[in-house]
Structure formats: C-alpha cells, structure tokens
Amino acid sequence: MAxxxxxxxxxGWTIAAWAVALLIFFPILYTIITxxxxxxxxxxxxxxxxxxxxxxxxxxxxxxxxWRPFMNSxxxxxxSTLLALVVAIPAAWAMAFSPTKRTKDIxxxxxxxxxxxxxxxxxxxxxxxxxxxLMDTRIGLTIxxxxxxxxxxxxxxxxxxxxxxxxxLEAARMDGASLRDEILYVLTPMAIPGIAxxxxxxxxxxxxxxxxxxxxxxxxxxxLSAFIASFSSPQGLFWAKLSAASVMAIAPILxxxxxxxxxxxxxxxxxxxK
Amino acid sequence: xxxxxxxxxxKRFGEVEVIPPLDLTIEDGEFVVFVGPSGCGxxxxxxxxxxxxxxxGGRILIDGKDATDASPAKRGLAxxxxxxxxxxxxxxRKNIAFPMKMAGMPKPEQDRRIEAAAKALNLTSYxxxxxxxxxxxxxxxxxxxxxxxxxxxxxxFDEPLSNLDAALRVxxxxxxxxxxxxxxxxxIYVTHDQVEAMTMADKIVVLQAGRIExxxxxxxxxxxxxxxxxxxxxxxxxxxxxxxxxxxxxGAQTIGVRPEHIRISATTGKWQGRVGVSEHLxxxxxxxxxxxxxxxxxxxxxxxxxxxxxxxxxxxxPDEGKxxxxxxxxxxx
Amino acid sequence: MATRQTQGLARLMRAPAIILLFVWMIVPLxxxxxxxxxxxxxxxxxxxxxxxWFNYQYFYTDPAFLESIRNTLVLVLGVLFxxxxxxxxxxxxxxxxIWGQGIVxxxxxxxxxxxxxxxxxxxxxxxxxxxxxxxxxxxxxxxVQPVDWFxxxxxTSIILIVAWQWLPFxxxxxxxxxxxxxxxxxxxxxxxxxxxxxxxxxxxxxxxARAITVVILIQTIFLxxxxxxxxxTTNGGPGTxxxxxxxxxxxxxxxxxxxxxxxxxxxIAVILANLVAIFLMRAVGRNLD
Ligand SMILES: Nc1ncnc2c1ncn2[C@@H]1O[C@H](COP(=O)(O)OP(=O)(O)OP(=O)(O)O)[C@@H](O)[C@H]1O
Ligand SMILES: [Mg+2]
Numbered sequence: 024m025a026x027x028x029x030x031x032x033x034x035g036w037t038i039a040a041w042a043v044a045l046l047i048f049f050p051i052l053y054t055i056i057t058x059x060x061x062x063x064x065x066x067x068x069x070x071x072x073x074x075x076x077x078x079x080x081x082x083x084x085x086x087x088x089x090w091r092p093f094m095n096s097x098x099x100x101x102x103s104t105l106l107a108l109v110v111a112i113p114a115a116w117a118m119a120f121s122p123t124k125r126t127k128d129i130x131x132x133x134x135x136x137x138x139x140x141x142x143x144x145x146x147x148x149x150x151x152x153x154x155x156x157l158m159d160t161r162i163g164l165t166i167x168x169x170x171x172x173x174x175x176x177x178x179x180x181x182x183x184x185x186x187x188x189x190x191x192l193e194a195a196r197m198d199g200a201s202l203r204d205e206i207l208y209v210l211t212p213m214a215i216p217g218i219a220x221x222x223x224x225x226x227x228x229x230x231x232x233x234x235x236x237x238x239x240x241x242x243x244x245x246x247l248s249a250f251i252a253s254f255s256s257p258q259g260l261f262w263a264k265l266s267a268a269s270v271m272a273i274a275p276i277l278x279x280x281x282x283x284x285x286x287x288x289x290x291x292x293x294x295x296x297k
Numbered sequence: 298x299x300x301x302x303x304x305x306x307x308k309r310f311g312e313v314e315v316i317p318p319l320d321l322t323i324e325d326g327e328f329v330v331f332v333g334p335s336g337c338g339x340x341x342x343x344x345x346x347x348x349x350x351x352x353x354g355g356r357i358l359i360d361g362k363d364a365t366d367a368s369p370a371k372r373g374l375a376x377x378x379x380x381x382x383x384x385x386x387x388x389x390r391k392n393i394a395f396p397m398k399m400a401g402m403p404k405p406e407q408d409r410r411i412e413a414a415a416k417a418l419n420l421t422s423y424x425x426x427x428x429x430x431x432x433x434x435x436x437x438x439x440x441x442x443x444x445x446x447x448x449x450x451x452x453x454f455d456e457p458l459s460n461l462d463a464a465l466r467v468x469x470x471x472x473x474x475x476x477x478x479x480x481x482x483x484x485i486y487v488t489h490d491q492v493e494a495m496t497m498a499d500k501i502v503v504l505q506a507g508r509i510e511x512x513x514x515x516x517x518x519x520x521x522x523x524x525x526x527x528x529x530x531x532x533x534x535x536x537x538x539x540x541x542x543x544x545x546x547x548g549a550q551t552i553g554v555r556p557e558h559i560r561i562s563a564t565t566g567k568w569q570g571r572v573g574v575s576e577h578l579x580x581x582x583x584x585x586x587x588x589x590x591x592x593x594x595x596x597x598x599x600x601x602x603x604x605x606x607x608x609x610x611x612x613x614x615p616d617e618g619k620x621x622x623x624x625x626x627x628x629x630x
Numbered sequence: 631m632a633t634r635q636t637q638g639l640a641r642l643m644r645a646p647a648i649i650l651l652f653v654w655m656i657v658p659l660x661x662x663x664x665x666x667x668x669x670x671x672x673x674x675x676x677x678x679x680x681x682x683w684f685n686y687q688y689f690y691t692d693p694a695f696l697e698s699i700r701n702t703l704v705l706v707l708g709v710l711f712x713x714x715x716x717x718x719x720x721x722x723x724x725x726x727x728i729w730g731q732g733i734v735x736x737x738x739x740x741x742x743x744x745x746x747x748x749x750x751x752x753x754x755x756x757x758x759x760x761x762x763x764x765x766x767x768x769x770x771x772x773x774v775q776p777v778d779w780f781x782x783x784x785x786t787s788i789i790l791i792v793a794w795q796w797l798p799f800x801x802x803x804x805x806x807x808x809x810x811x812x813x814x815x816x817x818x819x820x821x822x823x824x825x826x827x828x829x830x831x832x833x834x835x836x837x838x839a840r841a842i843t844v845v846i847l848i849q850t851i852f853l854x855x856x857x858x859x860x861x862x863t864t865n866g867g868p869g870t871x872x873x874x875x876x877x878x879x880x881x882x883x884x885x886x887x888x889x890x891x892x893x894x895x896x897x898i899a900v901i902l903a904n905l906v907a908i909f910l911m912r913a914v915g916r917n918l919d
Binding site (some may be wrong): 113173 | 738907
C-alpha cells in the first residue's frame with residue numbers, strides 16, 4: 024500500500040528538510056564561497072556572491088607549501104589503511120570461516136582496544152617516538168594510524184566475510200585451491216564491495232585523525248590535519264586563504280565520504296546497526 | 298579408479314560422537330547413495346571422505362592408498378554442493394575452468410574440456426553468463442560441469458537436487474544417472490529422498506545416528522530389510538509395522554507388511570477395519586484403514602480404482618509370503 | 631570447515647593482528663602506569679624518583695582537575711543531547727517523502743567528513759568571529775552588539791562546534807534505523823486511529839531505542855577524547871574554562887613536561903573510558919550471534 028501523501032504536505036516537508044540541510048551545510052558552503060573571494064571581500068561583511076577569484080588557492084599552494092602536507096595526508100591515510108588490510112584480511116578470514124570458542128571474545132577484546140583513550144598512552148608513545156627517532160616520520164605515523172584503525176578494519180571485514188557462504192570456499196578447496204589461491208581468487212573478489220567500503224571508511228578516518236598527527240609531527244611528516252591546526256591564529260593566513268586551504272583539505276575526503284554513507288553506519292557501529 | 302575404503306572411521310564434535318566407528322567399502326564405478334533421517338550424519342560422512350573435516354579415528358583409503366591426512370585438493374575427488382557453491386564473480390566458463398587452472402592444466406586442454414562439458418550439459422550458450430543469471434537447474438549443471446572436467450576418481454554429491462522443484466528434480470535425476478552410465482566413475486550421493494535413492498543407486502547405505510543400519514542394493518533393502526528401522530525407512534508409503542498379539546502369532550516381536558502386500562476387500566478377509574482417508578491417484582489408490590486394532594492406521598495400496606468410501610467397513614488380507622518378522626532387538630528373523 | 635590443517639592455518643592468520651593489538655594495548659598502558667608513580671619531568675630528567683601516589687594526589691587536589699572533569703562531562707552531555715534530539719528530528723524529516731532526498735542526505739552528513747581542526751577553524755573564523763564572523767554580521771544587522779563567543783562562552787562554543795560535527799553521525803544512524811521500521815506496522819496503527827504522537831512514542835521510539843543507545847555509547851567514546859577543536863579555538867581557556875581531561879593531560883605532558891602527572895591523568899582517563907566501554911561492549915556484543 025503506497026502512502027497517500029498530499030502534494031501540499033510533500034511541499035511542506037521538502038521545504039523544511041532543505042532548510043535544515045542548508046543550515047547544517049552552511050559553514051562548509053560559506054567557506055567555499057569565501058575561498059573564492061579576495062581578501063578584502065572576505066572581511067567586508069556577509070556576502071554570498073564571491074568574485075570567483077582563484078587567487079587564494081594559488082597563494083596557498085605557492086606560499087604555504089601546501090603540497091607537502093597534502094601528500095603526507097595521502098600517504099598516511101592510504102598507507103595505514105592498506106597496511107591494516109594486509110593484517111586484517113587473513114585475521115578476518117580466520118575468524119569468519121574457522122571460528123573457535125574464543126573468536127567472539129577476541130573480537131570483543133579487539134573492540135575494547137578502540138575504547139582506550141588516546142591521551143592515556145600519549146606519554147609513552149611520545150617518549151618512544153622521541154627515543155626511536157620515529158618522531159615526525161611518515162613511517163612512524165603510518166604504523167600508529169594502522170594500529171588505531173586495525174580493530175575497525177578487522178570488524179568490518181569480519182561482518183562482510185560472514186555473509187559469504189563457507190561452502191564456496193570449501194568448493195575452492197575441493198577444486199584444488201591452496202589457502203593463498205582461496206583467499207586471492209575466491210574470497211577477495213567476492214568480498215570486493217566489503218573490502219572497498221572498509222578501505223574507504225578507514226581512509227576517511229585516518230585522513231581526519233587529529234590527535235596523534237598533531238602530537239607526533241612538526242613539519243616533515245605533518246599531514247593536513249596538523250598543518251591546518253597550526254593556523255589556529257589567523258596571522259599570516261587571512262580569511263580567504265584559510266578558506267582555500269580548508270577547502271583543499273576537506274574536498275577529497277568529502278567526496279569519498281558521500282560515496283561511503285551506507286558503509287559508514289555499519290563500520291562505525293561495528294555492525295550493531297545495518 | 299575410485300575405490301574408497303573407510304576403516305573404523307569415527308567423528309566427534311567436541312564431546313558429541315556424531316559418527317561411531319564404521320567400516321564401508323565403495324567399489325570403483327559404483328553409484329552409492331547415503332540415506333537416512335535428517336541429522337543422522339550423512340553430510341558429515343561425505344565431508345570426511347572429501348577431507349573437509351578431520352576424522353576423529355580410523356583411516357580413509359582411496360584406491361588403496363591412505364588418504365586420511367591428505368588435504369581435499371590431494372584426494373582427487375570432486376564435490377557438488379546442495380547450494381551449488383558456484384563462484385558468483387566468475388562466468389560459467391571461468392567457474393568450470395577453475396579446478397583446471399588450479400591444477401595448472403594447459404589452456405588449450407582446458408578449453409577443450411570446457412567445450413565438451415558444456416555440450417554434454419547443455420550449457421554452451423550460457424558459458425559467458427554469471428551464475429546469478431542462471432536458473433537453479435542450470436546452476437546445478439554448472440556445478441556438475443565444474444566437477445567433471447577434473448576427471449576425478451569419484452564424485453561426491455550432497456543433496457544436489459533438494460533446491461530444485463519437483464519436475465526439474467526428476468529431470469536432473471535422470472541426467473545424473475546418465476552421466477554415471479557414461480563416465481562409469483564412482484559416485485557417492487547423499488539424499489533423504491528415498492525415491493532418488495531407490496532409482497539411482499547401485500548400493501544404498503542406510504544411516505541412523507551415524508551408524509550404518511544396512512548396506513545393499515535397492516531391491517535387497519526392499520525385499521529383505523535387516524531391521525525395523527530400515528523396513529520403516531525404505532519404501533513409500535511406509536511399511537505397516539505391527540506389534541503385540543498379531544506379531545506373536547508369527548513368532549515375532551514386530552511384523553511388517555508393505556501397503557502393496559495387503560489385499561483390501563469389502564466382503565471378506567483376515568482383519569476388519571474402517572476406511573479413513575483415501576487417496577486416489579488414478580493408477581493407484583491408498584487407503585488409510587482405521588479401527589483394525591493392529592495399529593492406529595494401516596496403509597493399503599491397491600491398483601486401479603476401487604469403489605470404497607470413507608467409513609466403509611473393509612477386510613484386509615496380508616500376502617503371507619511377504620510378511621517381515623523382527624525379533625525383540627528389531628533384527629530380522 | 632574445520633580440519634586440523636585449516637585450524638592451524640587460521641591460528642597463523644589470526645596471530646599478526648592479535649599480537650599487534652596486544653602489544654599496542656598492553657605495552658604503552660603498562661608504561662603509563664609505571665610513569666604515573668614517578669616524579670619525572672622532562673625539563674629535569676636527572677631528578678627522576680619514585681613518587682608513590684603523589685601524582686594522583688596532586689591531580690586530585692588540583693582545582694583544574696575537577697574543573698576539567700566537569701567540563702568533560704558538560705561537553706559530552708551537551709553534545710549528546712543536541713545530537714540525539716536533533717538527529718532524531720532530522721532523521722524523521724529526511725525519512726518523509728521529500729523531493730531531492732539524496733541531496734539533502736549528502737548535505738546533512740557532510741560535516742562528519744570535515745577534519746576536526748578545519749571544522750574548528752571554520753567556526754572560529756567564518757561563523758563565530760566577533761568582528762568578521764557571520765553571526766557578528768547577523769547581530770549587526772539587527773543592531774545588537776556581536777558576541778565574542780570564545781571569550782564569553784568558551785565551552786558552549788566548543789559544544790556547538792562538536793555537536794555540528796557529530797549531528798550527521800547521529801542522523802545517519804537513526805535514519806538507517808528508522809528506514810528499517812516496518813511500514814505495515816505503522817499503517818496498521820494509523821488504520822487503528824493512533825494519532826501521530828502516540829505512534830511516535832509507542833512505535834517509532836522503541837524501535838529506535840537500540841540505535842539511540844549505540845549512538846550515545848559510540849559518541850561518548852569519541853567525545854571523551856575531544857582535543858583538536860579545543861586546541862584550535864580556545865586553547866583550553868580562558869583560564870581553564872574550556873579544558874577537558876584530554877586537554878589537561880596534553881598540557882601537563884607537552885607544555886609542562888610533567889610526565890608523571892600526565893601519566894596519572896591518563897590512568898584516570900582510562901578508568902573513565904572503561905566505565906562507558908563496558909556498556910558499549912554489552913550492547914554490541916549482544917548483536918554478535
Ligand atoms: N560443525 C559441527 N559442530 C558440531 N556439530 C555438528 C557440526 N556439523 C554437524 N554437526 C552435528 O552432526 C550431526 C550430523 O549432521 P549432518 O549435517 O551430517 O546431518 P545430515 O545427515 O547431513 O542431515 P540433513 O539431512 O539435515 O542434511 C547433527 O546432529 C549435527 O548437529
Ligand atoms: Mg546434510
């Protein structure tokens with residue numbers, strides 16, 4: 024039975040929903056608009072129509088050495104996620120298809136590591152990084168971000184793998200596939216959608232991580248989150264340029280995020296809400 | 298070659314003994330059917346043979362060689378699963394090619410075998426489809442295709458037809474029988490459909506709670522069930538089993554008479570009763586006769602059309618030569 | 631599915647993930663625990679000595695500590711209130727038959743993908759800045775004195791920013807839950823003449839209870855660790871008016887170089903987080919089978 028909705032009610036709901044949506048989106052929208060203004064325009068008061076100049080983008084890229092943190096962000100987020108997948112795919116395979124009595128406990132325990140507040144281990148991690156020379160290096164931060172997101176990666180993969188019938192893997196085993204063949208030719212291709220959404224969500228989480236990246240980098244390995252945080256006082260970077268830098272920092276991940284809406288729910292609730 | 302010997306094979310899941318030690322020999326080229334009620338361990342036994350589960354005791358010999366600890370891939374057996382277990386991300390061609398690819402067979406040989414299998418199984422025009430775009434019967438044929446291209450020493454089937462509708466099931470049953478006639482390869486086939494068992498098998502293995510109750514040809518089992526369980530399990534409709542005074546008359550604890558071995562008459566006979574439900578199939582009629590004092594209902598099968606109605610008083614007469622007698626242990630006398 | 635061979639392989643496949651996480655969890659935590667009993671200042675590493683419970687006592691008697699606990703709770707509860715109530719309403723609004731639902735959804739979830747420092751900077755400069763922010767423009771339009779948000783209402787301002795970031799998360803999860811509501815059940819209730827508000831309280835809300843629980847618990851975990859937003863906007867001030875526990879520990883460790891004190895604070899944070907975690911694990915664990 025289709026719900027009979029009057030046209031007027033529908034128009035009313037639509038207007039209300041759009042109003043709320045635009046209000047929520049407004050800070051982002053206004054930042055985008057400001058980034059397209061000149062500095063004088065930017066502080067000249069409220070105005071939704073910019074002069075569409077790309078001057079701020081050019082300045083940010085040339086003066087503030089924008090590409091280095093950008094590349095760091097890409098390397099850290101993609102690198103840590105791929106690393107996590109390499110460790111997590113076999114683990115999730117084992118837990119989904121060869122469960123033992125303790126599998127559930129192990130999963131819960133993994134989840135619990137995610138609950139440890141970062142600040143609780145700030146002191147030792149900071150000291151370890153200082154003493155081992157990992158401070159402000161991409162490799163150190165990549166490993167750290169991998170560890171932080173590993174539980175989510177294992178969990179997401181586990182929930183996806185569990186939807187694959189075990190008989191298909193057994194069929195592969197009967198067909199003469201080794202474990203490597205089984206994971207490479209059968210499990211992974213079948214789980215591609217799940218792996219892709221895991222990848223996507225974790226790139227987003229790693230990209231936006233802003234505690235460890237700020238604590239453990241200064242310049243060389245600083246990704247965008249740490250780079251942007253250093254503009255906490257607007258001296259040296261005025262409104263339009265700050266907006267341009269912000270837009271460049273969030274644009275790639277915003278687009279990725281739009282594609283991963285569905286997986287977001289599943290990933291962040293550890294499968295508790297689908 | 299495909300001779301499979303089980304010596305004292307047993308299986309426990311934790312504390313639960315699903316299969317107590319059992320011995321069984323399956324000869325090369327035989328079509329063997331495992332039947333038994335749900336949960337009796339048919340699939341488990343098949344998976345032990347396949348190597349998908351470890352035995353808890355005993356040995357499995359394939360062609361005389363100990364294969365107990367060999368991995369599934371090394372045993373040279375092929376399996377067709379109830380859910381077909383096709384690789385959903387591969388085309389039909391790739392599905393069929395997969396075992397050959399794993400075996401590292403040269404490409405031209407692969408193609409030759411794929412063509413041959415597709416032709417035999419009527420799949421030629423579907424080779425480039427994905428399993429998701431096929432009907433249940435076609436999927437089942439792909440699964441069989443994937444099994445035959447490896448030229449295994451034996452095929453294992455786990456209820457391959459139970460996901461198909463009745464008409465298709467009869468068709469596929471014939472196809473599998475034909476395949477067996479053509480290839481003459483050993484086949485082990487699990488089902489709980491006794492029509493499949495009776496029509497396809499060279500040899501039936503009746504299982505109950507993991508124990509082998511009887512091994513024999515379909516007609517052996519029909520004519521000479523070794524015990525009450527087999528008597529009741531093989532044959533459709535079920536054999537009538539009577540205990541008490543009637544059985545004692547025959548010097549037995551239990552006697553059994555198949556519905557087709559009882560004559561029904563409106564006038565004379567040995568046991569009196571009343572017609573309850575009756576089913577008329579045209580070729581046959583089944584009467585469920587009540588109030589005989591022998592059992593709750595007695596099933597009678599009668600050829601052609603018989604003019605008996607619900608509530609009519611009838612007399613039943615067993616064919617004395619076809620009465621099965623069982624002792625207190627339930628074993629055949 | 632379980633031969634000795636596959637089980638052995640499975641153990642091997644599980645091991646790296648488990649060992650990595652175990653080391654990651656246990657080693658630093660033990661170090662924190664150890665440091666928390668030391669007098670250890672990075673400015674004066676030669677003077678390191680055993681401190682007993684001193685760091686904990688010091689933390690406990692420090693007025694900033696109590697304030698930071700208060701601020702942490704206000705921050706968490708404030709954000710939870712806004713996001714759960716707001717998220718429920720927005721989710722119900724989006725669930726209505728509206729035109730352009732896909733785009734509305736995208737607009738609403740966008741703030742979640744904005745990294746915390748950027749979110750804080752946008753709000754600090756574009757929206758809440760006392761002279762150039764949009765809110766100041768609005769105030770001037772109405773002829774009112776613009777508010778200096780971060781000086782006058784530091785904690786409230788941070789709550790607003792964080793709520794803006796997490797509102798999409800709550801909305802999205804509540805929307806997912808709402809969309810799995812059985813429409814036939816709703817229609818049956820409608821046919822029975824149940825008015826809209828009683829349908830909401832007796833059918834919709836109980837159905838969403840689980841999702842709301844999950845939202846509250848997961849957000850709490852993240853909200854206890856709010857850091858970048860404070861660093862970028864108020865830097866914890868004025869005074870300690872917007873310092874939460876995370877920020878207080880960060881200050882002790884990185885600005886005062888008081889390793890022992892920061893470690894003691896870290897242990898307190900662990901205890902706090904664990905209280906929440908226990909509930910979360912129960913809620914999630916029940917869904918495993
Ligand atoms: N992995 C397992 N762990 C524990 N018990 C199991 C396992 N697999 C099967 N069993 C038990 O072993 C018994 C036999 O199961 P099996 O699947 O072999 O039965 P089946 O004869 O194939 O039944 P069906 O006709 O329903 O398929 C059942 O009681 C089942 O519960
Ligand atoms: Mg079975």
